[in-house]
Amino acid sequence: MTEKHYRYLQQYFHDLILKKKMPYETKLPSERELAEQFKVSRVTARQALQHLEAEGLIYRSNRRGWFVTPPAVIYDPANNVSFNLYVTEQGYTPHTEKLMQQIESANHKIALLMNIPLGAPVLFLHRRRYINQRPVLIEKLYVNVDLLPGIEHEDLTQSLGQILRTKYQSPYRDMDLSFKATALPDNEAKDLSTSTGQAGLQIERVNFSDDKSVLSVDYEFWRHDAVTIEISIRN
Amino acid sequence: MTEKHYRYLQQYFHDLILKKKMPYETKLPSERELAEQFKVSRVTARQALQHLEAEGLIYRSNRRGWFVTPPAVIYDPANNVSFNLYVTEQGYTPHTEKLMQQIESANHKIALLMNIPLGAPVLFLHRRRYINQRPVLIEKLYVNVDLLPGIEHEDLTQSLGQILRTKYQSPYRDMDLSFKATALPDNEAKDLSTSTGQAGLQIERVNFSDDKSVLSVDYEFWRHDAVTIEISIRN
DNA sequence: AATTAAATCTGGTATATACCAGATTATCAC
DNA sequence: GTGATAATCTGGTATATACCAGATTTAATT
Numbered sequence A, B: 001m002t003e004k005h006y007r008y009l010q011q012y013f014h015d016l017i018l019k020k021k022m023p024y025e026t027k028l029p030s031e032r033e034l035a036e037q038f039k040v041s042r043v044t045a046r047q048a049l050q051h052l053e054a055e056g057l058i059y060r061s062n063r064r065g066w067f068v069t070p071p072a073v074i075y076d077p078a079n080n081v082s083f084n085l086y087v088t089e090q091g092y093t094p095h096t097e098k099l100m101q102q103i104e105s106a107n108h109k110i111a112l113l114m115n116i117p118l119g120a121p122v123l124f125l126h127r128r129r130y131i132n133q134r135p136v137l138i139e140k141l142y143v144n145v146d147l148l149p150g151i152e153h154e155d156l157t158q159s160l161g162q163i164l165r166t167k168y169q170s171p172y173r174d175m176d177l178s179f180k181a182t183a184l185p186d187n188e189a190k191d192l193s194t195s196t197g198q199a200g201l202q203i204e205r206v207n208f209s210d211d212k213s214v215l216s217v218d219y220e221f222w223r224h225d226a227v228t229i230e231i232s233i234r235n
Numbered sequence C: 001a002a003t004t005a006a007a008t009c010t011g012g013t014a015t016a017t018a019c020c021a022g023a024t025t026a027t028c029a030c
Numbered sequence D: 001g002t003g004a005t006a007a008t009c010t011g012g013t014a015t016a017t018a019c020c021a022g023a024t025t026t027a028a029t030t
Helices: A005-018 A031-037 A042-055 A083-089 A108-114 A160-167 A186-191 B005-018 B031-037 B042-055 B083-089 B108-114 B160-167 B186-191
Strands: A058-061 A065-068 A073-075 A094-105 A121-131 A134-143 A174-183 A199-208 A214-223 A227-233 B058-061 B065-068 B073-075 B094-105 B121-131 B134-143 B174-183 B199-208 B214-223 B227-233
Touching (some): A005 A042, A042 A058, A134 A186, A199 B174, B073 B083, B083 B094, B108 B214
Parallel strands (some): A073 A227, B073 B227
Antiparallel strands (some): A058 A065, A121 A134, B134 B214, B174 B199, B199 B214
C-alpha cells in the first residue's frame, strides 16, 4: 500500500463537498490546522488543497483562505445573451466593475482584425465581473468606435451586446470563438485574487456586424472552475 | 525586491521556448540538475516547472522528464472533420489506439440521452489518440447500436463520423457541445502519462442524426496544452 | 463612535533532506 | 546478438522548518 497521505485529505473534502455537507463558499480550516488535524506536514496538506483546486472543488482567495467552489455558470457564447441576464437566469447575482476605459491607438493585431489603420482610435474596456460577489472573469475588449460613434459615453458596466441592440442598429450575431485552457497571466490572476499560474479558461471572441465588419474584439479570462461552455450546433 | 527565485528559472525557460531556442519535444535537464544550476532547492525548481506546465510551455511524461510542448492543434468540433484529417492538415501525425471496445448495457444517463431502455446494448469505445507520438486525448464514446447495426465490426480506430458517412446513411451534423477546464481524472492522467490532477479540457458531445435521434455520446479528455478550440458562429 | 496602529492569521516562498516507484540504461550470462 | 538482471536516473511523495507579505482582527487612541 503506497501511502500518499495527501490523498486522505483530498478524498475527505472531495466526499464532503460532493455530498453537499459543506455549503458553497464555506471556508476550510487553515493549512496549518489541516496539517495538524490530518497529521501531515503543511506542504502535504497544501498539495491536497491544490489537487482539490484543480478538480474545481475549492478555490483560494489570496491570503484569506480556501473556500468551497459554487457551481459553475453555464455560458453559451453563441446565444447572444448578456452576462447579467444568463447569470441571473441561473439563479446567481452578477456584478460588473469597470477597471478602466480609454481611447487607445489600435495595435497591429487589432487594426488587422478590425480592418482599420494602425494607430486608429479604438475604445479599450477593462472589466471585472462577479458572480455572487466572487470575481470570476476578467474581460478586455476593444470596440470599433468608427462604427459605433459615441459608444464611450454609454454605461459600460452594461452588456455591450445590449447597448448595440438598443442604442445602435448594429446587433452582432456572427462571431469567431476561440477557447484555450491555460494558466491565468499574473495580472489576471491578481485581479481575480487567486495565485499566479492558476488554471483558467481563455476565450477570444470577434464580433461581427450584419455586413461582416468587426464591431469588437473580446478577450476573456475565466477562473477555470467558474464556467462551463455549452453550445448547440444546428445545421 | 521580493526574491521569488523560482521566477528566474521560469522566466529563463519561458523566454528560451518563446524565442524558439528550444525545439519542441526537447527534454529539459532533470529537476536535480536545474536545482543545482540555478542554485535553488529542488522544491523551488519544481515549482517553476509546474508554472511553466500551467502556461502550457512544457509538459511532463511520467518519470521520464520534462519536455517542451509542441504547438496546440486547432480543433473545430462543429466542422465535422475527423481527428486524423484535421491533425494531418495542420502538419502533424495523428495516431489512434483502441484501448477497449465492448457492448455494454446503457446506464441511466446514456439511456436517457439516447432515448433507449435502461440496460439496452450500446457500443462502448475507449480510445487514446496521439499527435506526433504524444498522447493528447482520451476518448470514451457510446454508440447507439440500434441505429447503427454492425458498427462494432468496423475498424474503430477510424473516425466514427467518417464511418457513418461512408458505410451508413447517417452522417451527423447537429450536436450539443460542452467544454469545461478541469483536472484530468486519475485514470485519464495515467493514460496520458502525466500526473494526477493535471489540468485538462473536458469535452462532451452529443451527436444527432438528421431525424434528431442520438447517434453517439462522446466524452473527451484533452491535455490542456494540446488543443485550442475554434468555432465560427454564422447566423 | 470613528480612526489609527499594532498584533495576528493566512497563504506564498524557500531550504535541506529522505525515500519511493517507475522508466531507462548498462551489464552480464548465455 | 539476445534476454535477463542489476544499477541508475527521473519525477513523485513526504518531513520539518523558517521567514515573507498581504488580509483581517484586535487594541489603543482620540
